[in-house]
Structures are given as C-alpha cells and as structure tokens.
Amino acid sequence: MxxxxxxxxxxxxxxxxxxxxxxxxxxxxxxxxxxxxxxxxxxxxxxxxxxxxxxxxxxxxxxxxxxxxxxxxxxxxxxxxxxxxxxxxxxxxxxxxxxxxxxxRLPVDNPDENWADVDPNYIYYFSNVTKQDKILSKILNFVKDGRWPSYAYKENDYKYFASKRFELSIESNALLWNHRVIVPTKLRSKLLNKLHESHLGIVKMKSTARSYFWWPKIDRDIENYIKNCESCKMNQPNPPRSVLSPWPWPEKPWQRIHLDFAGPLRNTMYLIIVDAHSKWLEVLTMKSTTSEMTRETFARFGLPEVVVSDQGTQFKSNQFQTFLAKNGIIYIDGPARHAQSNGQAESSVKVIKTALKKLIQDNFNDTDYALSKFLFDYRNSIHSTTGVTPSELMFRHKIRSQFRSILPPCSPVVKEKVKCSQLKQKSCFKGQRTVCFVPGERVLVRKFSEK
Structure with a gap:
C-alpha cells in the first residue's frame, strides 16, 4: 500500500x-x-x-x-x-x-484419510534419541532459532554441522542433512552393525550409508569397524598374480551369464550364476542335474545369448550341451586348469564362500537363511564396477530394503562408469607377466597327466 x-x-x-x-x-x-x-x-x-x-x-x-x-x-x-x-x-x-x-497451524479435519494405511517411517525413531544427545540437541536448537553461536564454528563437536548449516533441516525433531538423517551417537554403532551384517566391503558400506544417513567422520568409523571385524580378518583373499583381461561388458541384462560350482559347504554343492551386465547373482542348491537347474532359472529371466563356464564334467554332459543347442545358446568354456578365464564366476564363488563362512562364524546356523540374507544385501548394494546396484540394472528399479524407509538414492549413468572402472581395474591390477607369441615359435607346455 x-x-x-x-x-x-x-x-x-x-x-x-x-x-x-x-x-x-x-x-x-x-x-x-x-x-x-x-x-x-x-x-x-x-x-x-x-x-x-x-x-x-x-x-x-x-x-x-x-x-x-x-x-x-x-x-x-x-x-x-x-x-x-x-x-x-x-x-x-x-x-x-x-x-x-x-x-x-489451524487444525483441519480430514475424515477421509485412513491413518491405518500410513506406513511408519524410520526417521521418527531418531526423534527421542536426538533430543537426548548432548551435541545434536544443541544443533537442533540452533537450526530452529536460525542463530549459530561463535563457538560452533571453532569447536570440533560443532564445526562439522556449522559448515553445513544452510543444508540442515528438521523432521519430527530429527535432524536431516538434505535427504540424509543425522544419526545420534547412541545409534551409530547399531547402524554400523546393521550395515556390516552381511560383511560387505568398505566401498559398499560407504555407498549405502551415503544414500540414507550421516554423522561426522562416518567414513572413518566404517573403515575402523571393518578393520576390527574378526570374520573379515580371517577370510581376507590372497593378492592376484596374473595380468587382468576383462570380458567385454554386455549391452543388456542376461545377455551373457557365467556358471560355476561352489562347495561342498556343509555337504552341499551350489550352482553360481552371474549376469555379466548387471552383476546379478543367482545361487542354486544342487539337487538335480545342471540342465534342470538352469532351465528353472531361464524360466524366470529368459534365455541368455552366451553361457560361459569352466570345463567341469557337469557342463560337458550331453544333456546340458543338447539343452543349450536346442535353445540357440552359444557355449564358451575356458582352458583346462585355468579357472581365471571364467573370472566373473570364480570371483562370485569366492564372494559366496567367504560370505557364508563369515555368517556361519556369526552363528547363522541356517545356511539357507544366511545365503538368502547375503544375496538380498548384495543385490541391493552398489557394485564397484557398474556404479549402481545389480537390481537396478536387472529390473530397472532398486529392491526395497529397511534403509529405503528413510529415502531412496538416485541412479547414475552406467555405461561410461563401467568402462572407466574396467580401465582403472586393469591399470591398478598387480599382474607382472605379459607374454607374446609369434607363429612358429617353440614353446614349453606343462603336461599335467601322469607319464
């Protein structure tokens, strides 16, 4: 006016x-x-x-x-x-x-709303603990008042929050940094234990945590937690010894799959199936022949174009080879006594064995339950090569987990990420042997059969 x-x-x-x-x-x-x-x-x-x-x-x-x-x-x-x-x-x-x-703030009656259908959100569980936290309770008041005292920019307990003060918000008396919940001190060890329940590595734990929650020096806490895990210490892999030569990355899911066997673990053999595009893992308990087990899997995901395996007798059987031929599936087997040629499946076998050993040491007596839990977490964790979860590449959406109740992450572009990751893996691989042959050159061949 x-x-x-x-x-x-x-x-x-x-x-x-x-x-x-x-x-x-x-x-x-x-x-x-x-x-x-x-x-x-x-x-x-x-x-x-x-x-x-x-x-x-x-x-x-x-x-x-x-x-x-x-x-x-x-x-x-x-x-x-x-x-x-x-x-x-x-x-x-x-x-x-x-x-x-x-x-x-005026009350509004909404009789049509059915509150019984509203799903609980885990973020509300942080409210009471946040109020009781010595540091976060003060940060909560700073955010509400919009005024930060001078000591908050200097003291270690507060300066991490002060540097993000314009990105902090409050939801039901719980603090959020953008879309990530700020976890009170009392709950941090529980969340770390939940993150590492399937004994995933540092990279996967960090990527999952960055999608849902945060606290100061969370990366350092994750690293220390894994370093102090007894199961992880007892099952560390040996370093690689040969030059890395990665398979070409397929353009679509279930285009090329890799097969191998794991076991016996507790007197049980497992058939490992890995999709080379999405890194999706299927683990089947061997109760029948290989062709019957793969036929069941193909009924769910369709027929692949290429199947890669080692020279196991199960894969060389007439029944399995006839099944592949009738369905127009190309079969590739690696050279004898050189399991590295099927490295995709061999790596997955090692991952499955190690995970089961760790979970068994954690007193998961039910092997099937332990395996199902590991596969759920693995399929819903960001893969180091693709940069996204196997479920996102396989089904174009991420499997819902307990952490998803906080907020879902975003999906990055995949193809260039895979190429960069493979180049980085090849350059950082610790192989020292490079062999080149020319036609007509005399070579020595090791013969494994008895004289």
Whole structure:
C-alpha cells in the first residue's frame, strides 16, 4: 500500500496428501512455495515479485543467484528448475512476522484419510534419541532459532554441522542433512552393525550409508569397524598374480551369464550364476542335474545369448550341451586348469564362500537363511564396477530394503562408469607377466597327466 503496509489480495490453501505429510520439513516448505506459484501463476509470471519464507535453508536452495546444492533431494531440484522460470527475489522472515504462519497451524479435519494405511517411517525413531544427545540437541536448537553461536564454528563437536548449516533441516525433531538423517551417537554403532551384517566391503558400506544417513567422520568409523571385524580378518583373499583381461561388458541384462560350482559347504554343492551386465547373482542348491537347474532359472529371466563356464564334467554332459543347442545358446568354456578365464564366476564363488563362512562364524546356523540374507544385501548394494546396484540394472528399479524407509538414492549413468572402472581395474591390477607369441615359435607346455 502507499503507507508501506501489506494487504492480502487473495488466499489459497490445500490439505497435504498422505505421502506429502511424510516429506521432510524443508520439502513441505518448498511444496508450499510451488503451490503458491501454480495458484497465482497468471499474476506472477513475467513480473518481478518478492518471495518470503520462514525456512532459512530455502533462501539458499532457491536463491536465483546461486546454484542448487549438490546433495539436494530430487524433488527440491525439480522445484528449483520450475522457479528458474520466474523473476523473483527470495528473503527470510521470522515465523512471528510471517503472515501465513498462523493460518498454516489451524487444525483441519480430514475424515477421509485412513491413518491405518500410513506406513511408519524410520526417521521418527531418531526423534527421542536426538533430543537426548548432548551435541545434536544443541544443533537442533540452533537450526530452529536460525542463530549459530561463535563457538560452533571453532569447536570440533560443532564445526562439522556449522559448515553445513544452510543444508540442515528438521523432521519430527530429527535432524536431516538434505535427504540424509543425522544419526545420534547412541545409534551409530547399531547402524554400523546393521550395515556390516552381511560383511560387505568398505566401498559398499560407504555407498549405502551415503544414500540414507550421516554423522561426522562416518567414513572413518566404517573403515575402523571393518578393520576390527574378526570374520573379515580371517577370510581376507590372497593378492592376484596374473595380468587382468576383462570380458567385454554386455549391452543388456542376461545377455551373457557365467556358471560355476561352489562347495561342498556343509555337504552341499551350489550352482553360481552371474549376469555379466548387471552383476546379478543367482545361487542354486544342487539337487538335480545342471540342465534342470538352469532351465528353472531361464524360466524366470529368459534365455541368455552366451553361457560361459569352466570345463567341469557337469557342463560337458550331453544333456546340458543338447539343452543349450536346442535353445540357440552359444557355449564358451575356458582352458583346462585355468579357472581365471571364467573370472566373473570364480570371483562370485569366492564372494559366496567367504560370505557364508563369515555368517556361519556369526552363528547363522541356517545356511539357507544366511545365503538368502547375503544375496538380498548384495543385490541391493552398489557394485564397484557398474556404479549402481545389480537390481537396478536387472529390473530397472532398486529392491526395497529397511534403509529405503528413510529415502531412496538416485541412479547414475552406467555405461561410461563401467568402462572407466574396467580401465582403472586393469591399470591398478598387480599382474607382472605379459607374454607374446609369434607363429612358429617353440614353446614349453606343462603336461599335467601322469607319464
């Protein structure tokens, strides 16, 4: 108005949907801004306007003169893209001065909503523990007030949070760094134990943790946890000795599979099947012939184009070879006494054996349960070569896990990642032997048969 006061021209509101009520606080505040823009688009589009919010973090995330923070959630990035079409200036106001704050707190009856259908979210389990945590309880107050004392930028216990102060938010009295839950000290050892329950390595544990939760020096804690794991110490692999020559990466799932046997483990043999594209693992208990077991697997995933195995007698049988020929499947076997040629399957056999040994040492007496648990975690963990989980490449979506109840991660581009990973593996491989032969050259051949 001419006297400098503000007068409302119109009001707009709506009730949050069931899924929206589970958004983080910063996302609900951002949703309100997007709703207002769409409601009054005809008045705002093409005109310069001022946008006021009592969420200080949004003034940095949606600031038109700054880029979007790297770890912002996907929906926040989409909203920032929508806002880029408008000419606006965003600023922070205290809740006491925000004229919409009172109206947003009015109770609204919604009899149509069925609360029994709402799934619990693990993030609420952190609320009470966060209040009791000596450090996080203070950080919680800093974020609520929007004021950080000077000592928070200097003391070790607080400076990690102060450096991320513009990216912190609160959800039901639990602290979030963008889309990742900040875990209180009391719960960190439990989460580390849950992460390492299947004895996955450092890289997989870190990649899983970075998708769901965070605390200061989490990478160091994960490394120390694995270093102190007795089962991992007792089952460390021997270093490789030959030059690495990776197979070409197939363009689609189930195009080339690798087969091998593992065992006997507790008097049981297992057939290992590995998809070369997605790194998906299938482990079948051998109760019948190889052709019957593979036929059951092909009924689920379809017929592959190429099957690779060693020269085991089961794979050389007439029954198995006839089955492959009738279904138009190309069969490739490696040279005798050179298991490295089928390295994809051999590596998986080693992984399965090691995992089962570790789980058995952890008193998992039920081998089938231990195997199922390991396969679930392995298929839902990011693979070091592809950069994504086997389930995402196999089924184009990630298997739901307990950690998924916090927030899902994003999927990166795969093909170039695989090429870079294979080149890096080849350059860093500790092989020292390179042999070249020319036609007509005399060579020595080791004969394994008895004289």
């Amino acid at each position: 001419q006297d400098g006061s503000d007068r409302p021209l119109a009001y707009a509101s709506r009730v949050l949907k069931t899924a929206e009520k589970r958004y983080a606080q910063i996302e609900r505040e951002g949703l309100a801004i997007i709703f207002g823009l769409s409601k009054f688009n005809q008045d705002l589009y093409g005109n310069h306007f001022y946008l006021e919010t009592d969420n200080k973090a949004l003034t940095y995330v949606f600031n038109p003169s700054k880029g979007i923070p790297e770890f912002s959630a996907n929906r926040v990035r989409r909203w920032a893209t929508i806002l880029a079409n408008y000419n606006y200036q965003i600023s922070y106001v205290k809740s006491s001065l925000n004229k919409a704050d009172f109206l947003s």
